[in-house]
Structures are given as structure tokens and as C-alpha cells.
Amino acid sequence: MIWERPEPGERRSVRLSRQAVTAAAVALADAEGLEAVSLRRVAAALGTGPMRLYGYLDSKDDLLDLMMDAVCGEIPPPPPGDWREELRAIARDTQRTARRHPWYVTLLGTRQPYGPNGLAYSERLFAAVARLGLPARLTVHAVDAVRAYIAGFLQLELLPGPEAEPGEEKLAYLARSVATGRYPTLAWIIAEFEAVGPDEAFAEGLERVLDGIAAARPGAS
Amino acid sequence: MIWERPEPGERRSVRLSRQAVTAAAVALADAEGLEAVSLRRVAAALGTGPMRLYGYLDSKDDLLDLMMDAVCGEIPPPPPGDWREELRAIARDTQRTARRHPWYVTLLGTRQPYGPNGLAYSERLFAAVARLGLPARLTVHAVDAVRAYIAGFLQLELLPGPEAEPGEEKLAYLARSVATGRYPTLAWIIAEFEAVGPDEAFAEGLERVLDGIAAARPGAS
DNA sequence: GCCCTTCTCGATACAGCGTATCGACACGAT
């Protein structure tokens, strides 16, 4: 009888793609942090099993590379402008993007962004600095300074720490540490400290770097 | 008979201390990388079991904090000098220390160094910059720029990537990417690229940052 | 249609992880 016969099985498997896998992983990391991204969790979010993902990547490390490159791909090219304006725009947009995916800064501690989007990002940094007409060597140094600053600062901003709007516990910790008298300059800074927003801090620090780059131009000293 | 009687059991447990646990973990990370540091492995290196470590720390995360602070403790205070000299010395010694423990840059992607040694490190940065007599706000920005640059650059240096003396495979990857024509400035840089040692690159980038800080002094423009 | 080959999929397994739990033992106080 018809009612006793199993219905034709639905298409068993879910359509996958590398892009879909990556997006699921990014969504999971955004929702619960990087530690929540396991192959099982990603696969479950896609309605399949973990071993299926191995058709699209070789290892979990590959997945992390893909996730990093996806974030790089969200950072837009800068509007055309002079070298400083372009670098400022890149820096700002990197910050915005990293805030949407704070786990990105953790990935910066384990790998370099050399996927296609990561290379495009580098290209833009180099193109902006190349406007200065510096020799290749100095251009590399300048780009290194900018990108290192951006990455380093975003880690300062996005990782929990005493300087980054800590909860009561961390401030109390800092106050106790400073009360030991072992950190006098830090004590002065904290006493004088007016909460500076990370946007301003980031921009000001960047200006220091850009001023330093400007000083490297022939005839600039 | 004497030969059949068990000998009095030796002292069952091994002496532990937080310092010993940390040192064992650091040694393991140095030898095999951060991923090799499991509580089981650390405990085994100490001749005991993993649960024993919980008498000295609450979690594996605590262990990573301790490891980070231990590395900060290896970075010596700078010899007294002017502000630039002191910052250069701090930067150089940070680089040296990080090279001995390359996993330190990975930890910089997951936590901030606010242990006692980490605070001492901050104190030294602040003390050097404070010689400039800038207001607290500008001092914070300057220190942020320096420390962010140091951390960011060390990640560029110590993590595998196309720019960092790659094996044949990565260079071939870069060459292929550049051959797409999508990264023209990168192509120019690679064509002009003379292998620059990381020491020089680090120092040059740092000078850009220090020049920028110098430019922030009243009357410096 | 049937049979064979190849590919895909997913269940199962394994070794390892961090950490909770609990029984055994040691030690100190009475």
C-alpha cells in the first residue's frame, strides 16, 4: 500500500561550496568566538557531517586561512586620494571590519593573510605608499610600519586588557599593581588618564606612523 | 624475607611550583610549538599528572598567561639613555626574546600582557616616552604606536608568510599570484626586492614610528 | 535491464584535549 511504502528519499546531501563552508564558519565565530569553530559545529550549521568538509579543504587550518581571507575581502579599497588619505581610509576600514569579526586579530597571531583578498589588501597598502616615490626598500619599510601598527593596535583594542575599558575587576587589579609603587610612570598615566576612545587613539597613533613615513622622504628632514 | 617485602614507597609526589609549571610549559613550547603544550604533556614533563597542575592554576588559559608573563620577564630593562635609545633597546630586546620563543607572538593574538612582568614592560615604554614631556594623552598614543608596531612587526617576522624567506612553494605561489596582473605594485616591489634582513626592516620601521613621535613634540614641525 | 566500477557520503572509531569527579592515602589533631 502506498502509505506503507517509503517516500523517495530526499536529496540526501546538502549543496556545499568552499564559500558556504567559510561563511558558516565566519558566522559561528562572529556569534560565539573562534573557539566555537569546530568542523563538527560548522558542518552541523550546514546540515551535514564534519567529514564532508574535507572535500573542500584539507584541514582545519585551511578553514582558518579561508576565514581570514574572507575578512580581508570585506575591507574595501580606499577612495582615491593622496597617500595619507588612502592609508587612513585603509586603516579605518580595517578597524571597522575587525570590530565586526574580532577573532580576526587572533588569527593575525597565527598566520599571515596571503590569500587573494589578503594580497589585494597588501597591494593597496603598497600602492598608497608608492605614491611617495620612495625606493622599493623604503616602501617596504613604510608598508611594514603601517601594517604592523594596524595589526598591533587592533590587538590592543580588541583583546581584553587593562587599558581597554576593562570591567571593574581589571581596573581594581591595575590599581593594586600600581599601588605597589613598581610602576610610577604607569601610575602617572592612570592618574592623568582621560578615557580616550579607541577611534581617536588609533588615528593618533597612525598619524605618528604617517608623520614618520613623511619624514623619510628626501628633503623632508 | 627482605627481598619479598616492598621497599618503602618513595615520596610519591614531585615538588611543584607555579614557576616550575610555567618553565616546563615554556620549554615544551620552545621545543615543539604552542600546540604541543597540553596539561598532560606539561605534567608528564614534570613527572606528575595533569590534575595536579590545578593546584597551581585554574585553567589552561592561566597557564598561557603565565607563559606570556615569563617571556616578558626575559626582556631586560633598557640601559639608560635618551628616549629614542631606550625605545630602540626595548624593541631590539623584545625581538630577540620573541625569537627565542616565537610562540609569544601567537599569544599576543589572544591576550594582553598584564602580568607583573608585562606591566613592568609597559612601565619601561612609558618611562622612555615620558622623557619627551608630552601630555599624558600624547604619551599614551606614542606608547601605543611603538608597542603596536613592535607586536605587529614581530608577527610579520616570525609567522610563515610570503615575505618572510619562504620556502620554494610560497615564492612560487607569490609569483603566480603576481602574474595574474592583479597586484601591480606588489609585482614592482618583488621585482625590485632585495632581501632585507628582518633586523634592518624592524629597525627602519621603528625609526619611522620614532620620527613620527618626534614630530609630535611642540615646535617639532 | 543487469552488472561492474567509481565516487560520494556519513557513521564509526581513534587518539588526544581540558577538566570534573571520586576513592585512596597521608598527615595532623585529639
Next chain:
DNA sequence: ATCGTGTCGATACGCTGTATCGAGAAGGGC
């Protein structure tokens, strides 16, 4: 000696990444 407390380590649990293998699907040849 007995009792209470603390320490230790074995065991267990839920989770991880990934190897493995059997079942089923799909395609091609006859």
C-alpha cells in the same frame, strides 16, 4: 587509636580533528 582534612592520581566525560570503511548512488558498458 580514631577522626577530619587535604593531597594525589586514576578514571571518566564531552569535545576535538581526522582516519577509515561500508553502504548507497551514479554512470558506463554490454
